[in-house]
Amino acid sequence: MITVSHRLIIHQCETILSVKDLSTKFAPYLDDVSFDVKEGEIFGLYGLVGAGRTELMETIFGVRTRAAGRVYYNGKLMNFDSAKEAMDNGFAMITEERKANGLFLKSDLTFNTCIAKYGSL
Secondary structure (H helix, E strand, O other), X not given: OOEEEEEOOOOXXXXXXXXEEEEEOOOOOOOXXXXXXXXXXXXXXXXXXXXXXXXXXXXXXXXXXXEEEEEEEOOEEOOOOOHHHHHHOOOOOOOOOXXXXXXXXXXXXXXXXXXXXXXXX
16 A cells, blocks of 8 residues: 655645546556645655555656556646656656666766766767
């Protein structure tokens, strides 16, 4: 079970991120996950191993296939179908397993630090 925790630190604020009824197409499954993050909130997402934290972030970011649901950022629909689409819209994701998923270990430091801008070089 994923637990969403947030605490309002500023008065009533606008919603900046809204996830509605998000479900995944393939296992491990997410089923109807919904939450809102308001401007000024400190937002935490936690749970035990296997609870679905990583799957939720990957689905929002477009790495995992979404079966249903919507993601809004500042009122704009942001249902990404790929990580490239998410990055083109200013989103970034730091992976849980940075060594396995976040680096090209056979490449040098220069390549690893420049890869995000590779297409624009």
